[in-house]
Amino acid sequence: MYRSRLEGKLDDITLEFLSSISDDSVISEYDILGSQAHTLMLLENEIVTRQEAVKILGALENLKKFDFSKKSDAEDIHELIESLVIKKAGKEAGGKMHTARSRNDQVALDIRMRIRDDINTVCFCLNQTIETLVDLAEKNQDAIMPLYTHMQQAQVGLFSHFLLAYADALFRDLDRFYVAYGRVNESPLGAGPVGGTSIPIDRQSTAKMLGFKGLVENSIDATTSRDFVAEYLGNSAILMTNLSRMAEDFIIWSTSEFSFIDLSDRFTSTSSVMPQKKNPDVLELIRGKTSQVIGYQTAVLSNLKGLPSGYNRDLQQVKVSIWPTSKIVISSLLVVNSLLKTLKVNENVMRDAIEGGYSISLDIAESLVRRGTPFRNAHRIVGNLVQIAARSGRPLLALSPNEVKSVIQDGEIDALELHRIIQSATPEHSLELRKSRGSAGKHEQQRMIEERKRKVKAYMTGTSRRTTEVRESFGLLGKTVASLIRNSVK
Numbered sequence: 001m002y003r004s005r006l007e008g009k010l011d012d013i014t015l016e017f018l019s020s021i022s023d024d025s026v027i028s029e030y031d032i033l034g035s036q037a038h039t040l041m042l043l044e045n046e047i048v049t050r051q052e053a054v055k056i057l058g059a060l061e062n063l064k065k066f067d068f069s070k071k072s073d074a075e076d077i078h079e080l081i082e083s084l085v086i087k088k089a090g091k092e093a094g095g096k097m098h099t100a101r102s103r104n105d106q107v108a109l110d111i112r113m114r115i116r117d118d119i120n121t122v123c124f125c126l127n128q129t130i131e132t133l134v135d136l137a138e139k140n141q142d143a144i145m146p147l148y149t150h151m152q153q154a155q156v157g158l159f160s161h162f163l164l165a166y167a168d169a170l171f172r173d174l175d176r177f178y179v180a181y182g183r184v185n186e187s188p189l190g191a192g193p194v195g196g197t198s199i200p201i202d203r204q205s206t207a208k209m210l211g212f213k214g215l216v217e218n219s220i221d222a223t224t225s226r227d228f229v230a231e232y233l234g235n236s237a238i239l240m241t242n243l244s245r246m247a248e249d250f251i252i253w254s255t256s257e258f259s260f261i262d263l264s265d266r267f268t269s270t271s272s273v274m275p276q277k278k279n280p281d282v283l284e285l286i287r288g289k290t291s292q293v294i295g296y297q298t299a300v301l302s303n304l305k306g307l308p309s310g311y312n313r314d315l316q317q318v319k320v321s322i323w324p325t326s327k328i329v330i331s332s333l334l335v336v337n338s339l340l341k342t343l344k345v346n347e348n349v350m351r352d353a354i355e356g357g358y359s360i361s362l363d364i365a366e367s368l369v370r371r372g373t374p375f376r377n378a379h380r381i382v383g384n385l386v387q388i389a390a391r392s393g394r395p396l397l398a399l400s401p402n403e404v405k406s407v408i409q410d411g412e413i414d415a416l417e418l419h420r421i422i423q424s425a426t427p428e429h430s431l432e433l434r435k436s437r438g439s440a441g442k443h444e445q446q447r448m449i450e451e452r453k454r455k456v457k458a459y460m461t462g463t464s465r466r467t468t469e470v471r472e473s474f475g476l477l478g479k480t481v482a483s484l485i486r487n488s489v490k
């Protein structure tokens with residue numbers, strides 16, 4: 001449709017190579033809405049007549065039912081929609097739809113509208129998953145388990161503490177998306193190909209009709225920039241990395257060697273040959289799909305880094321990374337949320353793991369510190385005790401008073417007192433004493449849970465408000481279009 005300056009037609013292979021139509025069906029609805037807002041604005045500013053506007057709007061309205069996944073020889077969705085409008089509304093009216101805009105501001109608009117919706121969906125799903133984690137934490141405040149560093153038992157802790165740690169990481173992800181929304185929610189429409197237009201358009205008006213908070217003002221910036229895409233994909237990659245860590249923890253804890261948790265059969269797969277198998281495939285795919293999302297962000301950044309200002313066709317490839325990322329992120333959150341809801345926690349096994357290790361050591365050392373022993377001495381004393389106990393595979397509790405005495409230097413502490421401290425060092429008691437803010441301590445769990453619950457509510461309210469704002473603007477736009485069409489028929 002656009003090739004008047006060029007000779008000849010594109011051959012099939014070249015057209016297929018050039019065309020983005022197969023990646024564009026995801027933005028067809030936004031392209032139609034954007035075109036309707038643009039047409040209404042052209043009417044408001046007397047750039048098209050009422051009759052012309054009605055013809056264009058009617059044709060666009062019809063296209064809402066069109067199947068854009070069908071094969072077509074258009075270069076992209078913008079060309080396809082414009083040609084269909086011209087076909088239906090005629091050259092005289094339809095040919096005016098593209099006045100004072102370009103595919104360059106149009107495609108930026110469509111991508112922003114799509115990502116804006118996707119961010120709201122992601123925020124909603126994130127909120128739900130966090131809520132499930134906090135609920136689960138509330139139920140598991142007595143599930144004592146070892147905490148690990150280097151995958152070795154480190155300190156005595158609680159399963160609720162782990163769950164709240166995942167929740168806090170996801171809160172940061174949520175906030176990253178939530179804040180990015182503001183940068184996405186600006187309209188590039190009316191920037192034209194790169195330098196604006198002499199036609200008296202009103203960019204604020206289309207922005208308002210499409211529910212945007214403001215404009216991407218500079219027309220070069222509006223048509224060139226895809227940093228908001230990189231940001232969206234970056235936020236997605238970080239989120240997936242956080243989910244991947246949780247998935248990895250759960251994979252380890254669901255092994256028969258650990259058995260801290262059992263995954264529901266609904267989230268596991270079996271083997272075609274080994275009948276006993278219950279594999280954590282869903283969690284493995286969270287790990288696997290994370291790599292893909294990291295790849296998508298890398299693809300976009302490396303696309304952008306070499307481009308000069310102004311639209312370049314390379315930008316077409318940026319879209320290809322967005323849609324599958326949204327799909328992976330949203331489906332991962334939905335699946336993880338359901339998996340968490342059906343997770344079985346084996347409290348006794350977790351508790352027994354403490355008995356088999358020496359994660360209580362730091363708590364014993366801190367008991368000594370509280371009675372005045374310098375920490376370095378306390379560290380040495382308990383280290384020596386663990387050495388003796390580990391040699392014979394016994395817990396610290398089983399050490400005899402004589403063995404305890406053997407590690408004391410220069411009467412630094414009374415042997416019987418030390419023996420008594422060791423005897424009284426239970427995981428339960430340790431967690432009572434663990435008071436520092438954000439620690440595995442019992443009191444801290446309750447405080448963190450309550451605070452997180454409030455935070456979930458606040459984000460949920462904000463996300464619903466934004467979703468409603470977008471929906472209401474589309475509703476209003478639809479009503480305006482419908483009443484114009486209706487009144488012209490009368």
Ligand code: ARG
Nearest residue numbers: 020076103104107311315316
């Ligand atoms: N299909 C193009 C894309 O997705 C649309 C913009 C084309 N603009 C141009 N000047 N060739 O990026």
